[in-house]
Amino acid sequence: MTSDAKPFLQIQNLVKKFGDFTALSDISLDVYESEFVCFLGPSGCGKTTLLRAIAGLDIQTYGTIIQDDKDISALPSSKRDFGIVFQSYALFPNLTIYKNVAYGLENRKLPKPEIKARVNELLELVGLHDQGDKYPAQLSGGQQQRVALSRAMATSPGLLLLDEPLSALDARVRVHLRSEIKDLQRRLGVTTIMVTHDQEEALTMADRIVVMNQGVIDQVGTPEEIYRTPTTEFVADFIGTMNFFPGEVVKNGQVKVGGTLLSCSTDGFQNGDQVSVAIRPEDVNAQDISDDTATENTLSATIENMEFLGSFYRVTIDKNIFSGDLDSDHLLADFSVNLVRRKDIKPGNVLNIAFPKDLIRLFPVAP
Amino acid sequence: MTDVSLSPGQRIPVKAKLSRDDWQMRVTMVAIGLLLLLGILLPLYTMLSKSFENTDGEFVGLANYAEYFSTPALFFSGINSLTISVIATMIVLGIAFVYAYALTRTCMPFKWFFRLVAIIPLLTPSLLGGISLIYWFGNQGVLKDLLLGNTIYGPIGITIGSSYWVFPHALMIVITALSITDARLYEAADALRTSKLKVFFTVTLPGCKYGLISAGFVIFTLVFTDFGVPKVIGGNYNMLATDIYKQVIGQQNFQMGAVVSVVLLLPAVIAFTVDRIVQKKQVALLSSRAVPYTPKPSAGRDISMFLFCSVVALFILAMLGMAQYAALVKFWPYNLSFALDNYNFDVMDGGGWEAFWNSIYMAVYTAIFGTIIIFFGAYLMEKGRGFKAGRTAFHMIAITPLAVPGMVLGLAYIFFFNHPDNPLNFLYGTMAILVIVTIVHFYTVSHLTAVTALKQMDNEFESVSASLKAPFYKTFMRVTVPVCLPAIFDISIYLFLNAMTTVSAVIFLYSSDTTLASVAVLNMDDAGDTAPAAAMAMMIAYTCAGVRIAHVLLTRSISKKTQAWRGR
Numbered sequence: 033m034t035s036d037a038k039p040f041l042q043i044q045n046l047v048k049k050f051g052d053f054t055a056l057s058d059i060s061l062d063v064y065e066s067e068f069v070c071f072l073g074p075s076g077c078g079k080t081t082l083l084r085a086i087a088g089l090d091i092q093t094y095g096t097i098i099q100d101d102k103d104i105s106a107l108p109s110s111k112r113d114f115g116i117v118f119q120s121y122a123l124f125p126n127l128t129i130y131k132n133v134a135y136g137l138e139n140r141k142l143p144k145p146e147i148k149a150r151v152n153e154l155l156e157l158v159g160l161h162d163q164g165d166k167y168p169a170q171l172s173g174g175q176q177q178r179v180a181l182s183r184a185m186a187t188s189p190g191l192l193l194l195d196e197p198l199s200a201l202d203a204r205v206r207v208h209l210r211s212e213i214k215d216l217q218r219r220l221g222v223t224t225i226m227v228t229h230d231q232e233e234a235l236t237m238a239d240r241i242v243v244m245n246q247g248v249i250d251q252v253g254t255p256e257e258i259y260r261t262p263t264t265e266f267v268a269d270f271i272g273t274m275n276f277f278p279g280e281v282v283k284n285g286q287v288k289v290g291g292t293l294l295s296c297s298t299d300g301f302q303n304g305d306q307v308s309v310a311i312r313p314e315d316v317n318a319q320d321i322s323d324d325t326a327t328e329n330t331l332s333a334t335i336e337n338m339e340f341l342g343s344f345y346r347v348t349i350d351k352n353i354f355s356g357d358l359d360s361d362h363l364l365a366d367f368s369v370n371l372v373r374r375k376d377i378k379p380g381n382v383l384n385i386a387f388p389k390d391l392i393r394l395f396p397v398a399p
Numbered sequence: 400m401t402d403v404s405l406s407p408g409q410r411i412p413v414k415a416k417l418s419r420d421d422w423q424m425r426v427t428m429v430a431i432g433l434l435l436l437l438g439i440l441l442p443l444y445t446m447l448s449k450s451f452e453n454t455d456g457e458f459v460g461l462a463n464y465a466e467y468f469s470t471p472a473l474f475f476s477g478i479n480s481l482t483i484s485v486i487a488t489m490i491v492l493g494i495a496f497v498y499a500y501a502l503t504r505t506c507m508p509f510k511w512f513f514r515l516v517a518i519i520p521l522l523t524p525s526l527l528g529g530i531s532l533i534y535w536f537g538n539q540g541v542l543k544d545l546l547l548g549n550t551i552y553g554p555i556g557i558t559i560g561s562s563y564w565v566f567p568h569a570l571m572i573v574i575t576a577l578s579i580t581d582a583r584l585y586e587a588a589d590a591l592r593t594s595k596l597k598v599f600f601t602v603t604l605p606g607c608k609y610g611l612i613s614a615g616f617v618i619f620t621l622v623f624t625d626f627g628v629p630k631v632i633g634g635n636y637n638m639l640a641t642d643i644y645k646q647v648i649g650q651q652n653f654q655m656g657a658v659v660s661v662v663l664l665l666p667a668v669i670a671f672t673v674d675r676i677v678q679k680k681q682v683a684l685l686s687s688r689a690v691p692y693t694p695k696p697s698a699g700r701d702i703s704m705f706l707f708c709s710v711v712a713l714f715i716l717a718m719l720g721m722a723q724y725a726a727l728v729k730f731w732p733y734n735l736s737f738a739l740d741n742y743n744f745d746v747m748d749g750g751g752w753e754a755f756w757n758s759i760y761m762a763v764y765t766a767i768f769g770t771i772i773i774f775f776g777a778y779l780m781e782k783g784r785g786f787k788a789g790r791t792a793f794h795m796i797a798i799t800p801l802a803v804p805g806m807v808l809g810l811a812y813i814f815f816f817n818h819p820d821n822p823l824n825f826l827y828g829t830m831a832i833l834v835i836v837t838i839v840h841f842y843t844v845s846h847l848t849a850v851t852a853l854k855q856m857d858n859e860f861e862s863v864s865a866s867l868k869a870p871f872y873k874t875f876m877r878v879t880v881p882v883c884l885p886a887i888f889d890i891s892i893y894l895f896l897n898a899m900t901t902v903s904a905v906i907f908l909y910s911s912d913t914t915l916a917s918v919a920v921l922n923m924d925d926a927g928d929t930a931p932a933a934a935m936a937m938m939i940a941y942t943c944a945g946v947r948i949a950h951v952l953l954t955r956s957i958s959k960k961t962q963a964w965r966g967r
Binding site for chain 2: 094110120122
């Protein structure tokens, strides 16, 4: 996965048009051997279109795809080397689990005992070795998706494509299968691309996340990078929760929000630039601040509302905190149950909160 | 990542290479499409051009049409056809709506019985209704006096006879329209304390509006283009469909036959177009989250509905029963003892028992070849990748036959296949042409049934099998066909029943070696052998009923066998 390794899959300047609508505009991306990459984005962002182009199911209008040093840009699906799993499982309903998994192997004209050994090995791998004689309709959704995964892996393809594989499942099964798929992928070492609109899924499973929006790639990076250092406002907003406030860079290292000056890194911006000032709710700090000493970026906040979310409270803070008429939502802050108890935080109370300077991010505002 | 930095406009578009599957699927689909083209558009074209020619084959422009519209007898046939069709449409639509309402929205007892009785006309040729009416109300009819001196031979007979045989066609559409309602609409109306009458006019009627319109057009087209009933009971009251027959068979005036065909074709095409538009809207009303409606008992409504349905059922059974009675009676109305003499078809003109066996062969061939071609064609169209223009064109050709009345199709076939320069001329007068015309005639409904079944299958099956390097025909045989087996049986039974009962298209195309049972009914009736005609019609009815029962049993045993994978 190092940058000097040769990429296994190279996508170069891919464009896909449906009539006048541009679903993908100039997408370039490298995927490395054994990597688990997630395409993440809201519906209609082009992630599935990109996956289908890689699979040859809907071939791109322009651009090149190179897999394993072979130009596959124009090849039909049947000439490419991949296994695919769909949200709908797409298991053949009239064939048994065993026959489903064996389907691809039979097309390779392998000897029967070999097919049998391989199918059993795969079913063993997903914990369904005793279910081979059943039909898909007799299994639960999670089990069916495991079968679909075994079927896709049976022929040992070089590339595994997963199209929203977990979206049709119950929340609990989804979480469980998430780690199972990731585990299987790691053990088999197969290069994998998964499409999802679920950020939690992408954050937990991916080695690298490709965040897409309106047919372009906004950011590519590890889950930590994407979450901690989003490079666009879209990524910051789409992944996790983010507070945004309109501000202006007043001098190097300082922005003005409402009537308040905040210290933060202003690299890449000039004085007078209009910016969007962003901070995550969990980065709003009320922990180690005494109520009387005012330190950097510390403001007095009035608690407006509190929402109990189990292990923490999501606290709404009156936006007048910045002493100015701001055209934005309230400020959200996540406080642990422990902190709320210790500091006796209640709606109506006033307390000091701080915005740690290195956790504030600025994004340019489109003029 | 790359140093290619051309703007998208400057680049060469990727030209997708086609897989062997793509080629095979496209070529096969185009081949089936061309066959259809040959079976429907070319004959229609030949007929159309014939209507602009004189007897010597010279182009005369609209002269034939001018002659048609200035011949009062012919012109009034058009008016007659319209009048009868409109009246029959109103009668049948009203009855079918109440009958369907009783079956779907009430707790009336014996629903299964009423459902069963309602499909009887589908199992009989349309002529049977006419023959029965002769025995009930004809010159020597049992209930002749009920007509108060009016004659059954004419508009009254045509209207009643037509209503009888189109009833199930309309009923099925209305039942479907009434079945797809959302129970929650009624619960909401109840919660808002809406009166029953208001609920009916604001929820029930709008909900099945499109179904009713669609049914109306179907009835209109069927009656307008039907040939059997007016032929048997029309007397001197001329209709367009009988005119074509008279012009072609009686006077050998093919050009005028072609003109009348075009006149007959036009309203049918208009009705068909409107119906297509309306049906698209009906589909949009469907939501997969709708909760099915379950009626609650209401004594007054249930009893009155039961009485209504009983009257309708009695009428249908009376038609069937009289035909059977007449077939068994020795010599109506003088010797009412029973005998099987009327079934001794071989001593009668009309084709004899051979006609019956011909019909069976024809229906079997139609069902087998028709189902294979239609289902495979629909599969290639529905599941093929790319080639959008070709697939759309295929669909357009496949739904065309529905707009073409059987008489018109039959006549068009004469013009096309009987042409000495046509290399397919050898088909003329054979069993093959009867099978072809019947498949084409009933292509559309079967095609739509297949498409509906195929649409219910996950589109990703084809993607998965391509990724597993399975050729398309393997997945077709191993997955698509088994999963769609119920629909495939539905198509074959539909083709079989229609092949057994149809008269309109084949009437122009049979030869002395290939007389059909339904044609024999017509010819025996024409020759005055009404009782044997009734007997032959009943032979068709027995066959259809038997096949229908076999179909139910077969479907049941298959659904039992496949229960394991069809899910709970």
